[in-house]
Amino acid sequence: MDELWKCNSKLFTELGITERAAVALKTKIDMKWAEREIEKCLKLGIRAVGIDDGDYPAKLKDLKDPPLVLYWHGSEKKMPHRCIAAVGTRRASTYGRRIAQRIGEYCAYAGIALISGGASGIDGNAHMGTCTSGGKTFAIFGTGADIYFPRSNANLFRDIMECGALISEFPIGSQGEQWHFPKRNRIVAALSSKLVVVEAPLKSGAMITAGIAAELGREVWAVPGRIDEGMAYGSNKLIFEGAYPLIDLKDFFETGASAPFSNKDRLADPVQDVDLSREEEEILKVLRIGGGQTVDNIALEVKMSAADILKTIAILSAKGIICSSGSGRYSVNV
């Protein structure tokens, strides 16, 4: 590099690199930036995976501008070839969160890795679903791979490092600059085989990700949302424009343009086929008709005391058949 610099500084301008950038590049090299970066990586237990490395995910090379280096923080050494990405807004509704979590859980059941952006809201819930159900999950960061952003997800990130990895193209210690996140999104899109937008407003990172994924020829899915809800307008629009609507989680894994991800037996939710008592059946029947019911609503339909209903709901949710869907309300798990 030094020689290159000496012999022809004009070369850079001919390559289309401005003089300022060239000078910046040179100072970095002079300061042994790369060596120090590697040292920092070693100290933190982060791997730097170069574009020529065997562990470098091949799918990233579909991008026009694949990252030259990926910082890799976690126990999982290699990205599986096929994975699902779930993305969406940070300000998700209770419904969106629940669905994100279920997608995460189903990924774990199907043995497919889940990737997302590690943000709060949809991203975090999808990661959490996979982690708690024992699957593999990868979070692509818009900060350095050693920076927990948002901080409130720190516990989640620790879990992800155990059952997957935190991945970033940004140097160690980078803070979350605004322009980082759209760049991060292109990695999420490229790494995925199927991308599902759970809940996203029209102008959002998730929509950018979906756009890139479609350009790269990835399969784009979207979870239908209520049409009077701004937070779901983007994801609904995707369906209008031809994305697959996700109306059944099993179908999501089994159908689509790409080959099915799993056979039905593996997808069998371990909690679905259990014996239910008469009371449990009755309450389930009410909740199957309409979700988001309070104990009072259920009490109107079944002849049981509030204490009995609560007890039955507690057992049903311990079995994973129903779940809390908002303040004091219950729904059947999808």
Place this chain on the structure above:
Amino acid sequence: MNSVSGITLRGVKAVPVEVEVEITGGLFNISVVGLPDTAVREARERVRAALRSVGITLRGRVAINLAPADVPKEGALLDLAIAVAIACVQGGVKVKKPSLFIGELALDGRLRKVRGAVPAAFLAREKGWDIYLPEENAAEVSLVEGVSAWRVRSLGDLFAHLRGEIELPSVAYCEADYSPPQADPDFSDIKGQSAAKRALEIAAAGHHNLLLVGSPGSGKTLLARALKGILPPLSDPELMEVLLLRSTVGNSISAVRERPFRSVHHTASAVALCGGGSTLRPGEISLASRGVLFLDEFPEFTRDVLEALRQPLEDGQITVSRASGSVVYPAKVLMVAACNPCPCGFAGDPIEHCTCSPSALDRYRRRLSGPILDRIDLHISIPRLMPEELVSLEGKCGESSAEVAERVRAAREIQVKRWSGYGIGSNSEIPEKLLRRKILLTPEVKSFLLRALNRVRLSGRGLSRVLKVSRTIADLAGSEEIKLEHVAEALSYREGEALSWMKI
């Protein structure tokens, strides 16, 4: 010497104060010694005027000594004792039997209500003394058994009585009413919310602390107030404890066995909540002892106030220490905390939208979590009912408070019987070592708990809280054995479960 005594308060205890008077010749002057506070020092003017109203005009140097000399004296309730002591020297009044005199004097000789009449009555009973007190304090003292007390309307009457000219009316003992107090609001006044009502019932039965999370207008405050109506009436020792505390701070007292309910605003200071000040006054937590302490807008309380609550919640009492001494106050409260799910209040609401930014949410919930939350056994989300839901619930009021209170009483009886040998009164107080020994689970329940623990990540303390609540639920059902359904319900009141929809 004479046998005229007054009292001063040290916490909830009355300390006898002997009042001595010496009058010598010279220019007119009254001096009070014996660590009087401002109110006591100002008694000079009130006493002088009141004595003049009954025809005793002071002349010369009047020295008043309050013994013991090293105890600080506070309050206006020493007025009467001072006046009587002076009258003994100058007015031809004789006190034959050692007696306590308490009361604040008006300039025309009338007696005004004071705080501390009940502690004084306790002291008089203990020493076998008579007690003379203002008419207005008679009601509270009448609830104390075995006191010979006289009600005094004015200084003139009292002197006439002491001279043997008239007989003052005495205070007769009347037992506090055992009939259950009117529940206000009654459970049947609250539409719907049967899940929360059930949780209140468990809280009342096992004395478990409670956190209510719900949107504005969902009825958190109403539910908290209704809790008072399903608690069993105060027993005699409890009633005396409540009386002592109320009388000490001068709160109104009625002859019912209703449990105290104290609602504290979030701007309260740690001293206001836990007690203190130079006079070592009891705080709200002590005034709520044996009853309900309601903390609305829980996350808005300052950090140190919440931290200060931790120890009394655990120990059931609080030691207030200041330079002037230390006092132990009871603090056996059932704490009910209430909060919104997010700063704007509408997270998880089916109609309204939450407009909070993720970082504001994060900050808010971080304040909500922490060690204090670990001490709350029951976490409940309260749904805000939609208009059509409210309409469909029309005419379905559910049980009345009296019916629920009956079940609570039965469950408490079982607990008292079970734990009486161990010195504890309710399931929430079970110490760790008894918990392991006394709460036995069937293998089926154990494996269920283990599976659940993986899901909700309970701390060690969290697990023992779940077991205690399970015990209460089983007691409510009248079951000796803790069954799976009891544990399942107890688990659903834990933070991880009940508020799971709030996560991330």
